[in-house]
Amino acid sequence: MRPFDGKRVLLGVTGSIAAYKAADLASKLTQTGARVNVLLSPAAARFVTPLTFRSVTHQPVLADLFDPASEDAIEHVALANAADLFIVAPATANALFKFAHGQADDPVSLTALACPAPLLIAPAMDADMWEHPAVQANAAILRERGAEFAGPERGRLASGLYGQGRLADTAQIIGLAGRVLGRGGDLAGKTIVVSAGGAQEPIDSVRVVTNRSSGKMGYALAEAARDRGAQVVLVSAPTALPYPAGVAVRAVETSAQVREAVLSACAGADALVMAAAVADYRPAEPSAQKIKKSGEALHVRMEPTADILSEAPRDIVRVGFAAESQDLLANAQAKLRAKELHLIVANDISREGSGFGADDNQVTLLAPEGAPEELPLMSKREVAWRILDRVAPLLRSGE
Numbered sequence: 001m002r003p004f005d006g007k008r009v010l011l012g013v014t015g016s017i018a019a020y021k022a023a024d025l026a027s028k029l030t031q032t033g034a035r036v037n038v039l040l041s042p043a044a045a046r047f048v049t050p051l052t053f054r055s056v057t058h059q060p061v062l063a064d065l066f067d068p069a070s071e072d073a074i075e076h077v078a079l080a081n082a083a084d085l086f087i088v089a090p091a092t093a094n095a096l097f098k099f100a101h102g103q104a105d106d107p108v109s110l111t112a113l114a115c116p117a118p119l120l121i122a123p124a125m126d127a128d129m130w131e132h133p134a135v136q137a138n139a140a141i142l143r144e145r146g147a148e149f150a151g152p153e154r155g156r157l158a159s160g161l162y163g164q165g166r167l168a169d170t171a172q173i174i175g176l177a178g179r180v181l182g183r184g185g186d187l188a189g190k191t192i193v194v195s196a197g198g199a200q201e202p203i204d205s206v207r208v209v210t211n212r213s214s215g216k217m218g219y220a221l222a223e224a225a226r227d228r229g230a231q232v233v234l235v236s237a238p239t240a241l242p243y244p245a246g247v248a249v250r251a252v253e254t255s256a257q258v259r260e261a262v263l264s265a266c267a268g269a270d271a272l273v274m275a276a277a278v279a280d281y282r283p284a285e286p287s288a289q290k291i292k293k294s295g296e297a298l299h300v301r302m303e304p305t306a307d308i309l310s311e312a313p314r315d316i317v318r319v320g321f322a323a324e325s326q327d328l329l330a331n332a333q334a335k336l337r338a339k340e341l342h343l344i345v346a347n348d349i350s351r352e353g354s355g356f357g358a359d360d361n362q363v364t365l366l367a368p369e370g371a372p373e374e375l376p377l378m379s380k381r382e383v384a385w386r387i388l389d390r391v392a393p394l395l396r397s398g399e
Contacts, residue, residue: 002385003181003227004032007084010115011036012108013053015043016090017158018124018167023048025089025170027056032174035059037079039107041095062107080115085181088112089150090124090167093135099147100138118180122150122173127163150176150245175245178227186392188229193265194222195276195308197237199255203300204287213277215239217321217361217380221273222247224384228392233265237276255279255305262308270395271317273387274309275345281305309339317394319387322346332366342394343367345387365390 009029013022022038029036038053040063050061062079080086088095088108098109099121112119121142129135130152143149151168182188196218200208215236222234223244232247237258243249250261255278266272281302291298309320320341322332325348332346347363362377365387375386 002033003178003185004029004034007034007181008082009034009036009177010039010079010083010086010111010117011053012039012041012086012088012091012095012112013044013048014041014088014090014092014095014108015047016092016124016167017047018090019044019047021167021170022089023052023056025087025173026053028170028174029087029177030057032178037062037083039063039111041106041108043092044108062111065107065110077114080111080117083115083117085120085177086112086115086117087120087122087173087177089120089122089173091121092123093125093129093132093138096121096123096135096138096142100141119147120150120173120177120180121147122168123152123165124167125152125165126157126159127161127165130163130165148176148180169242171242172245175223175226178223179246182227182229185227185229187225187388187395190229190270190395191231191233191268192225192271192273192391193233193235193262193269194218194225194273195235195237195258195262195278196222197239198277199237199258199279200253201255201279201282201305202286203283204289204291206290209279209281209283210238211277211279213237213239215241215276216359217383218273218275219244220380220384221275221387224381224388225273228388233269235261235265235276237278255282255308259306259308259311263311266313266316269316271319271391272309272312273319273391274312275321277323278308279305307339309341314340317342317391319343319345319391323349325350329364329366329372332364336366336368341368343387343390345383346372 013019036057037059038061045063050063053061104110104113150173153166154164155166157165197215198211198213200210202208219241222232225232226246234247234249252258252261284301284303318341322335324331328346328348332344336344344366345363361380361383365373
């Protein structure tokens with residue numbers, strides 16, 4: 001089960017100019033497999049119509065508590081009791097006051113008061129409003145009661161000013177929602193360290209030796225582990241990807257920094273999934289200054305880097321990756337044995353449509369015992385889920 005599959009999510013929208021972004025959020029939540037019911041405050045309905053939300057969710061929209069034609073207007077309490085999660089995005093300063101002090105005079109605030117499900121709030125307002133002591137006090141009350149907050153983020157505001165008050169990105173809100181829904185997942189109570197991205201080894205102050213890793217596989221693993229209830233530490237070498245929400249990120253660049261961050265994070269962890277493409281060699285004597293072009297050949301002496309997986313603690317579950325261009329299974333089996341891994345993920349980087357930079361991957365899972373499990377081509381998110389399907393029982397067996 002994915003965290004949103006079959007879940008009932010209420011999306012409350014209040015009267016901020018950012019209400020137009022809630023339509024995209026409602027659509028994306030519906031695409032996750034959740035059943036999404038939208039509730040609009042009267043002010044929100046002046047920014048975006050109920051028809052917009054009904055069109056993207058295919059569910060009735062509650063915008064008027066006194067609409068005699070609306071069944072949900074009569075049974076809003078049943079709607080609240082059936083919810084698995086209540087998201088309010090955007091949440092205005094007025095909405096935060098109502099939630100904190102129990103005022104219930106519109107569909108959003110009334111249903112929030114009646115809803116026992118977890119509450120995820122994504123504020124959006126002018127920066128001075130967000131920073132006002134009264135608003136901060138209301139936010140503090142809600143946090144003390146267990147509400148989760150997404151943002152607000154810093155950026156350009158509708159007023160034309162720059163500050164903290166922008167509605168969090170849709171991806172961040174959905175990521176935090178997945179973490180909330182996944183609290184009782186099969187990895188709850190576990191800490192999983194995931195490495196991702198391609199390490200960069202400097203030749204001089206400008207140039208680096210690196211690889212084609214996009215980081216997509218490692219990020220998918222971090223998000224999937226989060227959505228199954230784990231506490232996740234993501235050690236990320238440079239990528240073009242936004243950091244996943246609800247994940248502790250340690251940004252690094254070189255293989256030495258990856259090693260230091262990974263080994264530090266493994267202290268007290270339950271599993272390590274080493275998805276980063278760490279350089280096997282690095283320039284032995286990088287120049288502190290830019291090497292000027294001379295027309296002559298440039299010779300760079302390379303030295304081996306540390307073997308991070310071999311140094312990882314033996315009392316945690318260890319998963320490695322083998323990105324090969326030939327003799328896939330033989331090379332993966334050799335790496336599995338040499339590093340004493342619990343699982344290795346082998347993929348043929350020469351195969352078109354999968355591997356480095358692609359959104360999909362086709363891998364084979366190998367363990368010390370049993371036959372290799374060859375997976376069909378699927379999204380990296382799905383591959384991540386299948387890998388964790390193998391990790392979860394290993395963690396349970398070690399309890």
